Amino acid sequence: xxxxxxxxxxxxxxxxxxxxxxxxxxxxxxxxxxxxxxxxxxxxxxxxxxxxxxxxxxxxxxxxxxxxxxxxxxxxxxxxxxxxxxxxxxxxxxxxxxxxxxxxxxxxxxxxxxxxxxxxxxxxxxxxxxxxxxxxxxxxxxxxxxxxxxxxxxxxxxxxxxxxxxxxxxxxxxxxxxxxxxxxxxxxxxxxxxxxxxxxxxxxxxxxxxxxxxxxxxxxxxxxxxxxxxxxxxxxxxxxxxxxxxxxxxxxxxxxxxxxxxxxxxxxxxxxxxxxxxxxxxxxxxxxxxxxxxxxxxxxxxxxxxxxxxxxxxxxxxxxxxxxxxxxxxxxxxxxxxxxxxxxxxxxxxxxxxxxxxxxxxxxxxxxxxxxxxxxxxxxxxxxxxxxxxx
Amino acid sequence: xxxxxxxxxxxxxxxxxxxxxxxxxxxxxxxxxxxxxxxxxxxxxxxxxxxxxxxxxxxxxxxxxxxxxxxxxxxxxxxxxxxxxxxxxxxxxxxxxxxxxxxxxxxxxxxxxxxxxxxxxxxxxxxxxxxxxxxxxxxxxxxxxxxxxxxxxxxxxxxxxxxxxxxxxxxxxxxxxxxxxxxxxxxxxxxxxxxxxxxxxxxxxxxxxxxxxxxxxxxxxxxxxxxxxxxxxxxxxxxxxxxxxxxxxxxxxxxxxxxxxxxxxxxxxxxxxxxxxxxxxxxxxxxxxxxxxxxxxxxxxxxxxxxxxxxxxxxxxxxxxxxxxxxxxxxxxxxxxxxxxxxxxxxxxxxxxxxxxxxxx
Numbered sequence: 089x090x091x092x093x094x095x096x097x098x099x100x101x102x103x104x105x106x107x108x109x110x111x112x113x114x115x116x117x118x119x120x121x122x123x124x125x126x127x128x129x130x131x132x133x134x135x136x137x138x139x140x141x142x143x144x145x146x147x148x149x150x151x152x153x154x155x156x157x158x159x160x161x162x163x164x165x166x167x168x169x170x171x172x173x174x175x176x177x178x179x180x181x182x183x184x185x186x187x188x189x190x191x192x193x194x195x196x197x198x199x200x201x202x203x204x205x206x207x208x209x210x211x212x213x214x215x216x217x218x219x220x221x222x223x224x225x226x227x228x229x230x231x232x233x234x235x236x237x238x239x240x241x242x243x244x245x246x247x248x249x250x251x252x253x254x255x256x257x258x259x260x261x262x263x264x265x266x267x268x269x270x271x272x273x274x275x276x277x278x279x280x281x282x283x284x285x286x287x288x289x290x291x292x293x294x295x296x297x298x299x300x301x302x303x304x305x306x307x308x309x310x311x312x313x314x315x316x317x318x319x320x321x322x323x324x325x326x327x328x329x330x331x332x333x334x335x336x337x338x339x340x341x342x343x344x345x346x347x348x349x350x351x352x353x354x355x356x357x358x359x360x361x362x363x364x365x366x367x368x369x370x371x372x373x374x375x376x377x378x379x380x381x382x383x384x385x386x387x388x389x390x391x392x393x394x395x396x397x398x399x400x401x402x403x404x405x406x407x408x409x410x411x412x413x414x415x416x417x418x419x420x421x422x423x424x425x426x427x428x429x430x431x432x433x434x435x436x437x438x439x440x441x442x443x444x445x446x447x448x449x450x451x452x453x454x455x456x457x458x459x460x461x462x463x464x465x466x467x468x469x470x471x472x473x474x475x476x477x478x479x
Numbered sequence: 480x481x482x483x484x485x486x487x488x489x490x491x492x493x494x495x496x497x498x499x500x501x502x503x504x505x506x507x508x509x510x511x512x513x514x515x516x517x518x519x520x521x522x523x524x525x526x527x528x529x530x531x532x533x534x535x536x537x538x539x540x541x542x543x544x545x546x547x548x549x550x551x552x553x554x555x556x557x558x559x560x561x562x563x564x565x566x567x568x569x570x571x572x573x574x575x576x577x578x579x580x581x582x583x584x585x586x587x588x589x590x591x592x593x594x595x596x597x598x599x600x601x602x603x604x605x606x607x608x609x610x611x612x613x614x615x616x617x618x619x620x621x622x623x624x625x626x627x628x629x630x631x632x633x634x635x636x637x638x639x640x641x642x643x644x645x646x647x648x649x650x651x652x653x654x655x656x657x658x659x660x661x662x663x664x665x666x667x668x669x670x671x672x673x674x675x676x677x678x679x680x681x682x683x684x685x686x687x688x689x690x691x692x693x694x695x696x697x698x699x700x701x702x703x704x705x706x707x708x709x710x711x712x713x714x715x716x717x718x719x720x721x722x723x724x725x726x727x728x729x730x731x732x733x734x735x736x737x738x739x740x741x742x743x744x745x746x747x748x749x750x751x752x753x754x755x756x757x758x759x760x761x762x763x764x765x766x767x768x769x770x771x772x773x774x775x776x777x778x779x780x781x782x783x784x785x786x787x788x789x790x791x792x793x794x795x796x797x798x799x800x801x802x803x804x805x806x807x808x809x810x811x812x813x814x815x816x817x818x819x820x821x822x823x824x825x826x827x828x829x830x831x832x833x834x835x836x837x838x839x840x
Contacts, residue, residue, distance in 0.1 A: 089548060089762045090481045097480075153480055344838070358838055361830065367838075368829035372756075372781035375774070379482075379755035386482035397755070400748040460744035461737065468720045468743055470734040 091382075097153055104161040107132060115167040123202045126171050134158050135170035136200045139180065144197025152388050163334055174243065175199040175206030179252050182269075186310050186318055195250075195271070207274070209239040209253030209296060210319065217458050219254075220263045220316060224298060226255035226270065228305060233257070233270060235278075235301040241452065245281050245294035248274050258313045267315035272303040288444045289428070333374070333381040336409060339442075340374050343367065343416050346434070350419055357419050366415055373408050377401075396467040403459040406449045413443035482758070484552070491545075492552050498525050499560035505807050511563035512667035512810075517634045519563045523596050526564055533594025536574050540590035547571070547699055548761035551706040555757070558710030558818075561810045563668045565599050567703040568632035568639075572696040573600035576639045579692035580647050580684035589637070589649075601635035601652075603627035603674055605642055608697060608823040616676055618642040621683075623650065623676040629662075629821060631700060633671045640674070640681065645690040648681035655679070666817035668810065695764075697822060698771050701779035702760045704818040708786035709750070709757050711811045711818075715793035716746045718808065722797050742792050749785045756781060776832035783819040783828075790815045 093101070114120035114128060129135035130146055137155060139145020148154075162169040180196055187195075198204035215222035224237025235255055245251070250273055258266035274281075278301040283291035310318045347358040347367060357363050380397050387394040416439040417424035426433045427440045450456050464470040484492075502522055503510070511519050526532050534550050536542025550571050557566055574593055577586050592598035605616040605627050616625040623640060630638065638650045650657060656679040661672040684692070720743050723734040733739045760778035763771040790812040794801035801808050819825065833839045 089483070089485070089758070091762070091766075093480055364833050364838060365826055365829050368777075368780070368832050369784070369825075371832070372777040372784075372829070375759075375777050376752035376756040376781055379759040380752035382482045382759070383755040386480060390481055390483065392483060396747060396751045400751050403748050404752060457737075457741070460741045460748070463744035463747050464734075464740035467747055470720060470724060470740050470743060471732055473735050473737065474731060 093153065093157075097157060100154055101157050101161060104134065104158055105165075107134070108161060108165040108167060112165070112167065117168065122168070122171065125168060126200075126202050129170040130200060134162070136176075136180075139184065139196065139200065143184075143192050144200045152385065156385060160334065163338070171200075171202045173205065174208045174252075175204065175250075178208065179206050182252075182318055182321055183309065185321060188309075190306075191271070191309065204250060205244065205248050207242050207245040207248035207251050207294075207296075209242060209251045211241045212238060213240050217455060219319070220267065222254055222256060222267065224253070224255050225259070226257040226268060226303075228257070231305045233303040233305060233308075235270070235272075235298045235303060237298050239296040239298075240284070240293075242281075242294045242296045243292055245274070245296050246283060246291075250274060251296075252309070254315050254319055257315075261313055264316045265313050267319070268312050269309040269315035269318040270303055271307045271309065272301070276301050276303065278302070286444075286448060288441050288448075333378040333405070336374050336405065336412070337378060339409070339412060340371060342435070343370075343412060343419070346416055346439075347419055350423070350434075352421065363419060366418075370408070370412050370415060373404075374412075377404055377408065380404075396463070399459075399463050399467050402454065403456050403463070406446055407456065410443060410446035410450060413439050413446060417443060482755070482762075484758075488549060488552055491549060492556055494529060495531065495553055495556040496559070498529055499556060499562050501525075502560075502562075504560050505810065508561045508563050508668055508810055509807065517661070517670045518599075522562060522564045523599070526566075527594075527596030531566070532570050532596040534570055536590050536594045537578075540586060541594040542574075542590065546761075547702070547764040548758065550699070551702050551757055551761035554703040554706035555710035555713075558707035558811075558814060559714045561668050561711065561814050565601075565632035565634065565669070567700050567707070568602035568630075569593060569598075569600045569635065571703050572602045572631065572700045573637075573639050575696050575699055576602070576647055576684060576692055579695055580687040580689050582684075582686035585649065585682070585684060585686075598637055599632060599635040600637045600639055601630045601632040602696065602700070603630045603638055603640045604693070604697065604822075605640065607641055607643075607645065607693060609827050614673075616640055616642050618644070618646055618648065618681070618683075621680065622656075622678045623648060623681045624678060625676055627674045627676070629671050630674055631671075631821065632669075633659075633661075638674065639684075640676075641689075641693050641696075645693045647684040647689050647692060649684065650674075650676075650679055650681045654681075664817060665813040668814060669817060671821075694772065698775035699764055700822050701775040701828070702757065702764055704822060705760065705775075705778040705782035706757050708782045708815050708818045709753055711814045712746075712750055712753075712782075712786045712789040712793075715789055715808065715811045715815075716743065716750060719743060719746070719793035719796035722800075726798075739796060742796055746789045746792050750789055753782055753785050773832050773835050776828045776835065779823065780825040780828040780832070783815075783825040786815040787819060 112118055115125055116122040126135060133146040133148050136145035137148045138150045141147035176199060180199055183192055183196055212222050226233045226235050250271060253270050254267050255270050256266050257268040278299045280297040282295045284293040284295055285291045286293060348356055350357045383394055383397050420434055423434060427437045465472055530543040531553050533542030534545050534553060535547060538544045554566060577589055593600055606614045614626040614628045616623055616627050636652050640648045640650050656677045658675040659672055664671055723739050724732055726733045756778050760774040763774045794808055794812060800806045
């Protein structure tokens with residue numbers, strides 16, 4: 089057990105801090121431009137750090153601790169850590185792993201620089217938790233795929249330049265072996281996007297309809313029928329990235345500030361032992377998840393395995409965050425109901441918004457119930473449910 | 480940066496697990512619970528031979544000089560095997576009291592005896608972690624007056640008693656004026672009781688800062704109880720998952736039913752981060768003095784809550800058999816219940832965590 093960082097890493101931390109002090113004014117939100125900031129971060133190795141230089145990254149050696157230090161210091165400085173989104177967090181790692189040389193050269197650089205925004209075409213109305221049941225059809229006609237079908241829950245489809253999409257291309261193969269992973273331009277004729285307003289009032293999701301959409305045959309990642317494998321690599325990525333305990337810690341700090349500021353019958357809420365007990369219970373759980381995260385970080389650095397510790401992160405993280413936000417609403421009482429452009433609003437309505445948003449995350453990216461199946465079957469070695477005989 | 484157990488720490492846990500399994504495990508605990516004896520000398524002897532009784536005692540005093548994190552790892556194994564043995568007080572809190580507040584003579588006299596297991600020490604905190612029935616101990620003119628309830632490792636030869644002012648005192652179990660009242664609790668594995676002091680002559684520990692020593696004892700004791708619950712809850716979860724796999728109803732293993740599977744997954748999801756929390760709290764006792772008191776509170780309170788949830792749920796997964804003495808799950812259930820209340824229940828400990836952070840009114 090040794091929680092200290094070696095001199096090399098302390099020096100690296102100082103370097104990151106120095107960079108952030110020098111360049112603070114260039115960050116978005118501080119007067120700077122997002123795309124220019126991204127370029128600056130890549131040049132200095134604070135974004136796209138381990139992506140090879142020839143594909144538009146910084147070309148650094150993978151170093152989990154340095155990545156963590158970068159994330160911590162940007163969070164501490166409250167400056168943007170650069171661009172995110174499904175293209176950067178999900179497609180780029182996938183292309184690096186299984187993309188062709190041409191695909192890597194064509195797509196990774198512009199995606200990293202923010203010139204190419206992606207959306208993910210996975211879920212369908214009848215393929216949610218059972219994603220491999222997806223039915224959007226892709227038929228090879230000459231040298232083009234012709235695509236028909238519908239996707240749903242497609243975040244940022246209305247903003248995206250391109251889509252990475254799962255399509256059933258081998259209708260006679262078993263369901264996991266009949267899917268292909270295609271990339272195409274969202275301006276291709278035959279694509280219709282309908283916004284889906286969610287309970288927070290925002291329309292971050294969309295339904296996307298494909299009618300005879302023609303996609304050049306070479307825009308496939310991996311081989312025909314291998315799309316499921318490609319998609320699973322990405323899903324693993326998504327689960328790990330959903331619940332960041334450091335974000336949870338800063339939200340907990342905001343909750344404590346809120347409890348010190350809000351009053352009930354003239355007394356600060358923090359001085360009420362009932363509310364304080366609930367706060368401490370939540371703080372204990374946040375600490376447990378932060379320690380769990382430390383264990384995962386250490387396991388990754390030291391090449392040890394802690395599979396169960398990793399499997400519980402999505403379930404525990406989203407559930408706890410939802411509860412934390414909901415408790416903040418209780419702290420405010422009736423004032424917690426205020427939402428939107430209204431007098432006496434607290435925190436810009438963020439508590440209500442995140443309370444609802446995290447219910448969305450409890451469901452999205454593998455529901456809590458699916459997470460429990462995974463924990464039981466892969467973590468505790470319990471048997472799968474027997475398949476029903478076909479009627 | 481390494482947040483994980485060393486090879487030596489894993490070996491310590493394995494050796495202890497082998498020994499405790501070798502004592503008969505649950506069968507040894509059952510025999511202890513059914514018998515008249517309030518001590519299990521064979522278990523204590525084995526722990527002494529493994530160095531567990533002297534785990535945190537410096538080598539110069541006959542111990543092995545390991546850390547409080549190591550002690551927490553040992554406590555986890557004791558909980559896992561519901562071992563009928565003293566530990567939190569005699570092997571951790573009492574040595575800490577002597578090391579922090581005892582003079583050289585007191586250390587030289589008592590630490591080797593605690594390390595060898597020749598002396599078992601109980602700890603009576605004079606209700607500093609919560610007074611019931613108006614209990615409490617006062618020191619007047621070098622003599623102790625009052626009552627101390629729920630003494631940790633009560634079945635002892637020597638007591639370390641804190642008075643209301645957080646002064647620490649050594650009292651022999653057979654000191655004139657000291658009366659002992661045995662209690663029966665749900666947990667048959669760790670006898671407890673009440674000490675009544677009627678002007679008992681006591682030897683004060685005056686070499687260090689008594690209040691700081693009491694703080695360190697409480698923090699360490701809480702982490703040990705949290706670790707004990709971790710081991711007990713993990714064992715209950717393991718037994719529940721194994722039972723579900725083997726139990727057939729409606730023509731299939733009940734482990735294939737999502738209702739059952741999800742109960743097990745919820746236990747695992749709640750419990751797995753607790754392991755890291757206990758490690759961190761143990762590490763904080765050794766190396767992060769500013770964080771240790773709050774982390775000890777969180778470990779104690781959170782493990783109490785998760786332990787209670789696991790104890791109930793694992794019992795339920797066993798169906799009716801979980802309720803019986805035949806399977807014996809209740810030994811773990813009760814051990815977790817004991818750990819929850821001793822040295823402060825979760826609500827009290829959370830209130831303390833808030834106060835330690837300056838959040839209380």
